[in-house]
Amino acid sequence: MRMLLFLGITALVSAGCRSSSSSVAAEASAASADERLTRLVEEHFEETLVLSPVRATMIGDNRYNDRFTNNLSDEHRARRRALYERSLEAARKLDPAALSPEQRLTHTLFVEDVEEELDEERFPQHLLPINQFYSTPNFFVQLGSGKGVHPFKTVKDYEDFLARVDGFLAWNESAIARLREGIEKGIVLPRVLVERTLPQLAAHVVDKPEDSLFFQPVKNFPEGMAEADRARLTETWRATIRDRLVPAYRRLHDFLRDEYLPRARPTVGLSALPGGSEWYAYLVRKTTTTDLTPDALHALGLREVARIHGEMDAVIQQLSFKGDRKAFEAHLEKLPELRFKSREDMLQRYRETKARVDALTPRLFDLIPKQDYEVRAVEAFREKSAAGGSYMSASPDGSRPGVFYLNTRGYADAPFIGMEALTLHEGAPGHHFQISIQQTLERLPRFRRFGGYTAYAEGWGLYAETLGAELGMYQDPYQRYGALSSELWRAIRLVLDTGLHAKGWTREQAIAWALENSPSDEPRVTAEVERFIAIPSQALAYKVGQLKISELRARAEKTLGPAFDIKAFHRQVLEDGALPLKVLESKVDRWLVARQAEQKGAQ
Structure with a gap:
């Protein structure tokens, strides 16, 4: 309406105003x-x-x-x-x-x-459809457990999930066929990944349907559902688990164990596969949204490891500890006050940390999501191979909260000095914060609201960790040390991922290097290394993205001087959703030019 009115007024005023007519035509063309x-x-x-x-x-x-x-x-x-x-x-x-x-x-x-x-599509990812870290069978269990994204609020919701079982069973059969095709073409998983995947599948081969996680929605029917529907759905659920789902998980498990495992490869790097070096180079470009080469990323990782080691040493000196990092780590292991007492104690402490952080975020942000998130324990069947923390997004309207999945498996084995940093990364102002804001940007097309770039998302998560002190966290030197330990792992990932997939490192070589350069114990190091083997390049995103966002902030602080506003900077980074790093840099640079012009105009 506004455009039509403007066109009408322009025509009435003068047919000879060529510049105005040209402007209107351009506006109409743009529209x-x-x-x-x-x-x-x-x-x-x-x-x-x-x-x-x-x-x-x-x-x-x-x-x-x-x-x-x-x-x-x-x-x-x-x-x-x-x-x-x-x-x-x-x-x-x-x-x-x-x-x-x-x-x-x-x-x-x-x-x-x-x-x-x-x-x-040039690369045969479909021939490697499962591993211990990214697994459709694991995801389908989450989907059907009543704790995932599929709703179980009405009879139709229950019937919808039963219909979804058909699609999953078809996927299961195709996965076996694709894995066989991979054997024929020499595109097979590393043996160690198959070994880690087998117990995850075996966990769902139960004797009684009631013991299956798939049975949870039946144990937790919503209030108000008619008794007749409850009885019917309960029997259907038992039959579906017993006669369809358990056999499907057993079939995939037995195929991997008996037919695939003997043909899995002893190597672990992507470059060991036909065309693997080109495949990895593609993944590096896609994940980082940069032109950085594996060699450049490897060197960057080594530099960052050395820098962070220096900052960790400074904290050790602040605590007046006499000894090196290894001795300090041994010292931490002996402090019972830095240990969780139980899985529930671990969950409760993280939930308390969430509440503290949520109250502090307005210090640095004026763009805050309406959606909330919960802290939940990783399910038992996947906790052995799962990361320490992960995030599942909330629904845009907030009716389904986001979930920070916390791996409570090793609650007694490691000090809780990384608790604040992990909460900042997975919750607010990290993944939950950024993704929730992006999903509510209704002026953007949906592919931008619900899409993303790994370097931006994981870079933002790690950048959020660096905000701890400004938010009022990390007041305890032990928590500051824990934050540095977390950041150190992101730098180590640059070295290990490129080492494994571009430089021919073995699994054992990667584990040994990580043990030498990190404070982590062998179980965590092993799980991390096997994660990098399973999902090449993903580990590169954290440091690459965080360093770019930190670089842009430093540039803004230098350019604007006393006029720099941290809330305004964060809004610039967040208000257009996820962007490739080069696009984000251009956006911030344009903003700085505009701000400088405003400053000059005000003088």
Whole structure:
């Protein structure tokens, strides 16, 4: 309406005002191009939800709750490829110069994302569909446990999940077929990853349906559900677990143990596979959103390890401890006051830390999410291989809270000096904070609201840890030491990931190097190394992203001087959602130019 009124007034005032007419025409053209782009990216996103219905559930869209996609099938892969090729062709037909600045950014991100997704199809990831860290069978258990993203509030919710079982069973069969195909082509998992995956699958091969995590929704029917529905669903649930789910988990487990494990490879690096070096180089570019090479990242990791070691030594001196880091670590092991008493004690302390941090975040932020999050223990079946902490996002409307999954398995084995840093990373102002804000940016197209870039997300999580002292945390030197220990691991990851996948390091070599350079014990080091083996390049994101955000903050502080406002800087980083690091840098630089101009104008 505003544009039509403006056009009418312009025509009445003067047909000879060429500059105004030209401006109006440009505005109309931009609006038209903007609308075409909006239609394209929204239609593309809508089709991705049809192809990935669980993603729809995760973002609070329940239209496809009765579906679970077999993303390993030839049909699915062909449909997905056709969608991306069609969308890319349409996007390339749009002239970026005809778009408004905001839409020009959306166009750039969309084209680059789709190109990257198509480029990834050069590599046979579908032949390695499972490991101990990223596992569809594990995820499906979470989905059906009543503690995941699938709702269990109505009879329809229960029936929807039963329908989803069909899709999972199809995926299970395809996984076995793809793993067999991988054997034929020499694309197989490292033996150690198969060994770690087997007990996770075996945990769901139960004798009684009532012992299965899948039975939890039946044990916890919502209030008000009719008795007849309860009775019917209970019997259906028992039959589904006994006759369908348990046999599926047993079949995949036995296949991996009897047929696949003997053919798994003794090597662990991606570069040991055919085309693996090129594959890893691609993953490095995708994960870091930079052109940094594995060699450059390895060298960066070594420099950061040395720097953080120096800061840890300074804390040891502050505590007046006589001895080196190894002696200090041994000293920490002897302090009972730094130990959790039980799993529940660990959970409670983290929940208390969450409450403290939540009250402090307004010190540094004026953009705060409405969604809340909970601290829950990692499920027993996956805690042996799970990270110390992980995050599952809240629904955009906050009806389903985010979840900070805390691994309580080693509660008695390590001091709780990393508690504050881990809470800052997974909760606020880390992952929960950033992702929740992004999902509520309704002015952005959905692929930007619900997408992401690993270097940005994990970089923000690690940057959030560095804010501890400014927030009023890390007052205890032990917690400060714990924060440095956490940061040290992110630097070590640069060394280990590139060592394993680009430099031919063995698992044992990586474990030995990490034990020498970190305060962690062998069980944690081993789990971390095996995580890097399972998900090449992901570990690179943390330090690369954090260093870039910290660099941009330092640049802003130097450029703006006394006028620097930390809340305004954080808003600049967060208010457009996740961005590739080079795009984030350009955005902050433009903001600084604008702020400088404002300062000069005010003088």
